Amino acid sequence: MHRFGKNRAPAAAECRKPRHVILETFIRRSLKIRLAPTTQSVGPMQQIADWLERLGLGQYAQRFAENDIDPSVLRDLTDQDLEKIGVSLGHRRRILRAIAEPDEGGPRPVPSRTEAERRHLTLMFVDLVGSTALSTRLDPEDLREIMGAYHRCCAEQIEISGGFVARYMGDGVLAYFGYPRADEDDAERAVSAGLALVAAVAGLDVGSEAKLRVRVGIATGLVIVGDLIGEGASQEHEVVGETPNLASRLQALAEPDTVVIDGSTRRLVGGLFDYLALGSLSIAGFSDPVPVWRVIGASAVDSRFEALRVARTPLLGRDEEIELLMRRWQQIKRGDGSVVLISGEPGIGKSRLAETAVERLSDDPHIRLRRFCSPHHQNSPLFPTISQLERAAGFRRDDTDQQRLDKLETLLAEANVDLREAVPLIADLLSVPIGDRYPPLSLTPQKRKEKTLRALLAQLEGLAARRPVLMVFEDVHWIDPTSLDLLDRIVDRVATLRALLIITFRPEVAPAWIGRSHVTQISLGRLPCRQRAEMIMRVTGGKALPQEIAERIIDRTDGVPLFIEELTKAVIESGMLTDAGDRFDARGPVPRLAIPTSLQASLLARLDRLAPVREMAQIGAALGRSFSHELISAVAAMPQHQVDGALAQLVRAELVFQRGTPPDAEYTFKHALVQDAVYSILLRGRRQQIHARIATVMESQFPEIVAAQPQLMAHHCAEAGFNGKAVGYRLKSGQQAVARSAMTEAVAQLQSGLELLANIPEESRPVQQELDLQIALGRALMAARGYSAPVVGDTLVRARALAERFDRPDRLVPLLYSEWGFHMVRSEHELAVSLAEQMENFGETKRDQVALLLGHYIHGASCYFRGEFVTARALLELCDGLRDPAARAICAAVAVADPYSASLGHLALTLALLGQIDQGRARADEALSEARRLDHPFTVAFVLSKVCAVEAAAGLPHDAQRHAEELMALSNEHGFPLWLGLGLLQHGRSLTALGQAQEGLAMLARGLSVLRGAGAVVHTPRALCFLAEAHAKAGHLQEGQNCLVEAAQLIETTNERCGEVELHRLRGDMMNARGDQAAAEQNYHRALAVAERQNAKTLGLRAATSLTRLWREQGKCTEARDLLALGYSWFTEGFDTPLLRDAKALLDQLA
Secondary structure, eight states, rough: OSSSSSSOOOHHHHTTTTTHHHHHHHHHTTTEEEEOOOOOOOOOOHHHHHHHHHTTOOGGHHHHTTOOGGGGGGGGOOHHHHHHTTTTTTHHHHHHHHOGGGGOOOOOOOOOOGGGGGEEEEEEEEEEHHHHHHHSOOOOOHHHHHHHHHHHHHHHHHHTTTTTTEETTTTTTEEEEEESSOOOOOHHHOOOOOOHHHHHEEEHOTTTTTTOOOOEEEEEEEEEEEEEEEEGOHHHHHHSSSSHHHHHHHHHHSSSTEEEEEEHHHHHGGEEEEEEEEEEETTTTTTSOOOEEEEEEEOOOOOOOHHHOOOOOOOOSSSSHHHHHHHHHHHTTOOOOOEEEEETTTTTHHHHHHHHHHHHHTTOOOOOEEEEEOOOGGGGGTTHHHHHHHHHTTOOTTHHHHHHHHHHHHHTTTTOOOOOHHHHHHHHTOOOOOTTTTTOOOOOHHHHHHHHHHHHHHHHHHHHSSSOEEEEEGGGGGOOHHHHHHHHHHHHHHSSSSSSEEEEOOOOOOTTTTTTEEEEEEOOOOOOOOHHHHHHHHTTTOOBHHHHHHHHHHHSSSTOOOHHHHHHHHHHHSSSEESSSBBBBEEESOOOOOOSSSHHHHHHHHHHHTTTGGHHHHHHHHHEEEEEEHHHHHHHEEEEHHHHHHHHHHHTTTTTTSSSSTTTTTEEESSHHHEEEEEOOOOOHHHHHHHHHHHHHHHHHHHHHHOOHHHHHHHHHHTTTTHHHHHHHHHHHHHHHHHHTTTHHHHHHHHHHHHHHHHHHHGGGOOHHHHHHHHHHHHHHHHHOOOOOOOHHHHHHHHHHHHTTTTTTGGHHHHHHHHHHHHHHHHHHHHHHHHHHHHHHHHHHHHHHHHHHHHHHHHHHHHHHOOOOHHHHHHHGGGGGGGGHHHHHHHTTSSSSSSSHHHHHHHHHHHHHTHHHHHHHHHHHHHHHHEEEEEEHHHHHHHHHHHHHHHHTTTHHHHHHHHHHHHHHHHHHHTTTHHHHHHHHHHHHHHHTOOOOOHHHHHHHHHHHHHTTTTTOOOHHHHHHHHHHHHHHHHHHHHHHHHHHHHHHHHHHHOTTTTHHHHHHOOOOOOOTOHHHHHHHHHHHHHHHHHHHHHHHHHHHHHHHHHHHHHHHHTTTHHHHHHHHHHHHOSSOOSHHHHHHHHHHHHHHOO
C-alpha cells in the first residue's frame, strides 16, 4: 500500500504536554491539518538532477534548475521548450522519450498545489485516556516506553485496516481513510479499525502501573486534500474542511474504550455494525445538532448486501424491453411508425438499452440517426440536430465553405428533398455560407425557424421513404426548447412513417406524448441477479471472476447497470486478480470488496489507478460530453504521442468511446455521469485553468466553433473566470437566438449574461454590454412573455437608467420603442405619447430619419388610442418612408412587427373611423398584402387585427368574421396571446352582429380573458363595449350595463378614448331598452358630442342613427330626418357599405 513516507513517533517532551493543550491546539488547526511528508530529504530539483544523471545527461541539470523545471512540470515540456534552453536534438529526443515512459526510472512528479482534489474522507481521532495522570506517576523513561507501545499499536491497527496515520499529537492520533487512494469501504474500515484499536490498546502489556484506555471519534465528509506545503523533510500534505474538527469533538464525547461516529459514517456502514443512538448533540463549532452513535461491535447480519442496500424503485430485467423494441421495429417496417420512451434514473441503463437496439439491427438495412442532448447546450437551439448533421455530412475542420456545402448537398440529396429550399435553410443552421449557389435567405426569424423545422422533418420523411429509419434521441432532460419543438413534431409525424423513434430521459421529465396510440413507455428499474451476472461476464470479456468476488458484486451493486460495470472494472484493475486465460484467479485471500455508494466513489478509485492519464480525462470532461482529437490535443499542450497514448488508455479503460481514427477521431464519455464524476473532483482553481486554456485555444485556433457556438465559448469563459468575455459571448448567443426566433433560449442566454455581469466590479463593468443585454432581453421577453409582463418593465427601467447615466444616445431608439410598446399595452397612454415625442425629438436633433419615422408611427398609434383621430392620421401618413428597404433593415433590430405594415394598419382604421371608409379599406388591403409578402406571422397577426376592426366599422361582419378566424388560427399556431385575444373579440363581435348573441357572448368572454391573461389593458374598454352589446342583444341588460360601467372607469383612468363614442351610444341603447327614453337621448347626444370632438364621422353616424330611430318612435320625424341627413352628408365615400346603406334607407323612410 502506498505511503507518503514513514510516520514519526513524537518525542517524549511532546508526549508530556498537557492533554487539553494538545487538543485545543489541534482544534484551532483542524480546518487546516498538515499530513505526513511525501518525500524524505530529496528536493524536487535534486530529483531532476539525479534523473538526468541516470540518463547520462547530467550536464543539463543546471539549465533545468535555472528554468525552474521540476518533476511537476516535466510532462508539459515540448521539443521547442528544450531547444530554447539549449538541449541538442538527439538529447531532446532522449529526454522526451524518458518522460513518456515514467516507469523506466523517470522521476515521479511531486504533487503540487494544483493537484489538490475534493475528496470524501473518513477521519479517525484517537485519544489516550488519563495520559496526564500517567505522566505524574511514572518515570519519564517508563512513560516513553508506554507511549511508544501505544503509538505502535495504533499505527498497526490503522494500517491493517488500510488507513493512514496522518499525525501524532502527544497522546492523540489522527488517521484517515480514503487518501491517497480511495476505496469504496473506507468508512467500514475506519469503524473496524476503531473497534480493533480499542481492544488492542486495552490488551497492551504495560506492567501493573497502568491500564491503557482510548476514546475514538470517527467522522466522514468532504475535504480538500493534496496541497503540498513546506520544503524537504518538512513537506506535508494539507487537508482542509470541518470533518477533522468533528472527529476530534466526537472522541471528546466518547466514553473510555468506545467508538463514536457521526451520521454520515453511520449511513455508509449501514447494518454492518450494532449501534447505540446517542441522539442529536450540540457540538461546539457546529450550528446544528449532530446525530451521534456509539458503535457496539460488528453485527450478526448474514448478507453484506442486506446490510448496505438502499431502498430503490423495484427494477426489471432487460430481455422483455429488447423484445418490445424488436417488435416495434418489425411493425414500422410495415409502415406503422412507433415511438418508444425509455425513462430511468442516472446509470440505470437507458443508453445501454438504446445501444443494444442499435446493435441488434445492425444487419437489417436501415438508416440510423442518433442525437444527444447536452447539459451545456440547453439554451442552444437545435444543438443535438446540428451536431448530428455535421457528423452525418462528414464535415472536417479544414474543409472549405465550398466543400462543406458540397457535403451538405450530398447528405440532403439522400433524403430526396427539394435542395433549392432545404440547402439554404440547413446551411444557415450549420453556419455554412451558400455563396451565390443559392438565392440568399430573406426570411423573418420566425419564418426561418418554421421553415427550418419543416425542412428537418422533410429530411426524416425522405429518408424513411427510402429505408426504415431508427432514430435515437438521448438525454432529453437536457433538451433545448427549439429541439423540443422539433421533437414534438417528429413524434407526431413518425406515426405514419417507416421509423422507430427511441427517446431517453430521466424520471423528472413528464413528456406530453404518453398516452398516444403509437407511443410506448418503458420505465427501467434495477436488473435481476441473473442479468447482473451476465453483465459481469460481458465486462470481463467472458472470463469468470472468483465466485466470492462475483457474488459480492452481484449482491452489492443494487442492480444499477453502471454500478455493476464500474465496480467490476475496478476489481479487474485493482491488482487483486491474475489473468488465467479463460478466467481470473485471486492473487491471495480475497480482501473486503467495497461497493460504491455512488458512481463518483467507484470512478475515483479507478482514476487513482489511472493517474498518468487522469489529467487528459479531466480536460475531456471540461470540454464536454464529446470532444474531438484535434481540440483536446490543442488544449492539452503536451507532445502528441503523450496525447495519443493517454486517449488510447482512456478508450481501453472504456471511460470514453472513440469514433474514427486520429487525428480525425471523436471521443464521447460513455455516460454523462462519467463525465460529471471526472469533472467533479477538480478544484475550482484547476477548473478555471482548464477552461481558460480551452477558451484561449478555441479563440486562437478554432474560430469556426467560436462563430457558430458563442454559447459554448460563454460557458468556458464563465468557468474560467473571464466574466467580461463570457458576457460578450452570452450577448452574441442571445442575439443569435433572437435572429432565429428561438426566444426562450434567447432569454436564458441574455439573463445568464446579466448574472455574469453582476460578478464584475461596478467600476470595471462594461456598460455598453450591460445596456445591450438589457435592451436585447427586453425585446426577447416581450415576444416570450408578453409586451406588458412586469419583468419586461423591470428590464426596460434598468436599460433606461444605464442609457441616461452613461450617456448612450445611440441606444435610445430601440429602448424608446420597447418602452413605448410596454406602456402602450398597459394603456399608459400619456407616458406612451411622451416616449413617442422623445423619439421624434431624437430623430430631428440627430437627423435620424428612421428614428423620426418610427416616432411618427408610435405617436400616431398612441393618438389613435386616445381618440385623437385627426392627429393620428396626420402622423401615420408621414410614415411612408418606413417602406424603404434600408429603413426596414434598421427597424428589424428594433421592432417585433414590421413598422411600415403596422402603420398602414393603424392608418386604415383611423381613416375608417374618420368617415373615409373606402380609403380605410384600401389601406387595410394594402397593409395585409404587405404583411403577407413579408411572410412574417407576427406582422400578419398585427395587421389582421386592424383589418377586422375596419370591416366591423364598415358594417361587414362576414368579412370581419373570416379574418378573425384566420387571426385566431395564426395566433394559436405561433403563440401570440395578445392577437389571439383580439381575434376572439372580433369573432365574437361578428357573431353578435349576425344575430348569434349567445355564441358571441361566449367568444367575447373568452377573448377578454385571454387579453387580460396576456397582461394587456389596451383594447379592454372597447372589448367591454362589445361584451355589453352582446349582453343587451341576448336580453341581459344588467350584465351589459355592468360592462359599460367598468369600461367608463377604464376610459377615465387610462384616457383610452377610441371607444368612448360607442360607450355613450350603447348606454343610450340600454336606457332605451329599459324604457328610459330621456336618459337614452341624453347618452346619444353625448355620443354625438364626443364624435364631433374626435371628428369620428363613422362612429357619429352610428350614434345619429340610434337617436334618429328614437325620435321617429317619439314622432319627431323632422328632427330625426335633419339629424340623420346631416350625419349622412359628412360622407363622400363608402356609400356601398352596409353602414351607409342602412342610414340611407332610414333617411328615405323619413322622407
